[in-house]
């Protein structure tokens with residue numbers, strides 16, 4: 001039987017609604033809107049689209065959006081000066097530097113400067129440590145979104161075997177930590193993993209986050225497994241088409257024949273990234289004002 005489709009787009013829309021309600025309540029309590037600053041350097045077309053979507057979603061949720069689009073030639077010093085300025089700005093509750101940065105810029109040095117309590121991407125050392133120590137903090141949006149989809153589908157994850165394919169700072173590593181914190185048994189697989197198909201066959205939960213189109217094949221998936229596809233890869237255009245198709249890291253049609261549930265691309269994990277970003281920015285705003293975030297905000 002074909003797997004159920006996990007509708008990330010619908011889940012994200014519901015989360016954005018809840019964030020919108022909580023943002024209105026924040027405005028009433030704090031006498032100001034929660035504010036999210038997004039910094040984009042250069043003209044990478046995909047990043048421009050994502051930053052535009054983030055700005056629109058922020059405003060739609062009733063929050064203030066501060067967009068900083070800097071030219072490709074921006075120096076490390078200029079970018080760091082902007083981050084310092086945003087750290088000091090009381091109207092800014094959350095700061096996100098869109099990745100990847102142009103090659104000449106040192107992303108680690110820029111991220112290290114972000115005030116951890118405004119670090120809505122959860123990439124600073126302080127938030128990495130808070131995640132590892134199971135403390136309150138701000139954690140990376142895509143993995144948090146994946147956890148919400150998994151909890152909705154599977155409930156308690158205790159004792160489940162999860163394989164995370166990919167070990168990036170933005171997805172693979174925090175994803176594995178969140179799964180461990182939820183008492184799953186976690187394997188992190190990567191380019192040096194031996195017999196990856198066999199490793200994946202042992203998983204009840206597969207998180208694919210490698211950035212290689214349709215790498216995970218249907219015969220790697222255990223029957224009934226839950227497959228979360230984080231990859232967003234654009235294929236070369238077919239003859240006569242202006243744009244190539246978007247595919248994930250999982251061969252969707254094959255995997256769907258075997259899995260119990262699977263996220264599609266597009267419409268799966270991607271929309272959760274922006275919804276969780278809004279959630280993180282609002283949580284940061286409540287904490288910034290010394291207020292407890294609303295209990296009904298996941």
Ligand SMILES: Nc1nc2c(c(=O)[nH]1)N[C@@H](CN(C=O)c1ccc(C(=O)N[C@@H](CCC(=O)O)C(=O)O)cc1)CN2
Pocket residue numbers: 050096097098099100121141142170232246265266267268269270271272273274
């Ligand atoms: N600082 C950060 N940079 C980047 C992050 C991040 O979380 N923080 N994530 C990605 C890109 N990203 C947000 O920035 C993002 C990617 C995809 C989507 C999304 O909704 N995708 C749609 C398809 C969109 C399309 O048609 O192209 C989907 O999957 O349905 C949202 C956000 C890298 N950089």
